[in-house]
Amino acid sequence: MNENTELVARTEQNVERVNRLPLTVPVVDIFENDHEILLHADMPGVAKEDISVDIDNGKMTLSGTRQLHLTGAATWREFADTEFRRVFSVPQSIDIDKVHAELKDGVLRLHLPKSEAAKPRQIEIKVG
Amino acid sequence: MELKRLAPWNWFKKEEEINHSIPVKHDKNIAYPGYGYDPMLRLHRDIDHLFDRFFQGFPSPLSMGWPPAASFEGPGLLRPKVDLSASEQEYLLTVEIPGVSEKDIRLDISGNTMTIRGEKKQEKEEKEKDYYRIERNYGSFQRVLSLPEDVEQDAIKAGFKDGVLSVTMPRKALPKGEVKQIKISAES
Numbered sequence: 001m002n003e004n005t006e007l008v009a010r011t012e013q014n015v016e017r018v019n020r021l022p023l024t025v026p027v028v029d030i031f032e033n034d035h036e037i038l039l040h041a042d043m044p045g046v047a048k049e050d051i052s053v054d055i056d057n058g059k060m061t062l063s064g065t066r067q068l069h070l071t072g073a074a075t076w077r078e079f080a081d082t083e084f085r086r087v088f089s090v091p092q093s094i095d096i097d098k099v100h101a102e103l104k105d106g107v108l109r110l111h112l113p114k115s116e117a118a119k120p121r122q123i124e125i126k127v128g
Numbered sequence: 129m130e131l132k133r134l135a136p137w138n139w140f141k142k143e144e145e146i147n148h149s150i151p152v153k154h155d156k157n158i159a160y161p162g163y164g165y166d167p168m169l170r171l172h173r174d175i176d177h178l179f180d181r182f183f184q185g186f187p188s189p190l191s192m193g194w195p196p197a198a199s200f201e202g203p204g205l206l207r208p209k210v211d212l213s214a215s216e217q218e219y220l221l222t223v224e225i226p227g228v229s230e231k232d233i234r235l236d237i238s239g240n241t242m243t244i245r246g247e248k249k250q251e252k253e254e255k256e257k258d259y260y261r262i263e264r265n266y267g268s269f270q271r272v273l274s275l276p277e278d279v280e281q282d283a284i285k286a287g288f289k290d291g292v293l294s295v296t297m298p299r300k301a302l303p304k305g306e307v308k309q310i311k312i313s314a315e316s
Contacts, residue, residue, distance in 0.1 A: 027263040027264045027265075028261065028263055028264070029259065029261065029262050029263060029264050030259065030260040030261050031258065031259045031260070032258050032259070032260065033258070040227075040264065042226040042227060042264055042291070043226065043291070044224040044225065044226035044290065044291030044292050045222075045224065045289075045290050045291060045292040046290060047290060068211075068222060068292070072213045072214045072215025072216075072218075072219075072220065073213060073214055073215070074211065074212070074213045075136060075137070075139075075212045075213060075214045075219075076139060076210065076211065076212035077211050077212075078209035078210055078211060078224075079209040079210075079211055079222075079224050080211060103290070105226060105227055105228060105229055105290070105291045106224075106225070106226035106227065106290045106291015106292060107226050107227040107291065
C-alpha cells in the first residue's frame, strides 16, 4: 500500500517533465571587437516571442522553443519540434543593461556591449 | 498495387543514388593518406562511425554538455535537415535553413525530382573581428527529394519564415484500377 501512494505522488511531480520538448544545443558563432561581443545562434523556426535571454550571476541562458504545428502524420523526421537551449559564461566586462538582440531568418544576433571601463583606451603622454 | 501504396515512400531514393555515385565524398581514407586503401581499416572506421552515430542519438538530461546539433553535416555539400509529414490532402516538407534569405534558395522540380539548393554566405563585416568560435557552417547546400506519384506538381507552394522553408504539395487522387463487375445470373 505504501509503495502505491509513493508512485502516485511521483508521477504528479513529473508532469512538467513529460511535456518538455527535446533539447537541442544551437550552433553559435562568437565574435569580439573593441566595443562588443557578438553572438550569432542558429535557431530556425523559432518566433521572436518564443526566445528568452536571461543573464544572471555571470551566466547567460539562451532559450527558444520551436513548435511548427505540422498537419498530418510525420513520415520523416530530422529535426521536429524542439527547445533550443544553451548556457554561456558572460565576462564581467559586459554592460548587461545594453545587451540587445535581433532575429532574422532564424538567426539570433545577440550584441553584448562592453562597459566603458573595459574598452581599450589610449593614454595620452604629456611632455613634461 | 494496394501493398505498394501501404509501403512508405522513399523520398530520398534519388539523393541516395547521387551520394553513392560520388565515391570521393564517402571515402574516409582521404583523411589518412599514409594508409592507402585497406578494406579492413575501412570496415573498422565504418563501424566506429556507426557507434558514434548511435550514441549521439540518445537524448540526455545533461544536454548542456552535448555536442551542438549541426544542422548541416558531411563534407562537400551541406545537407540541411528536413521533416516530412503527410495528410489526406497534402504532403508538407519543412527544411531548416537558418541564416539564408529566401532569395538565395532555389527550388527546382524536374520529372519527379525536387531539388532544394542554395548558398549560405558568411557576412563580410564580421571577418575583421576576432572570433572565439565558429560552429555554424557556410557554403552551398542541397537536398534532393523524389516526389511520390500523387503529388500535384503544378500546385506546389513554398514559403519561408524564420529560417524554415515549408513546401506544401497537394495530393491528387490517383486513377483507381477499373473494377468490372460480372453479373451472376441465376440458373433455373
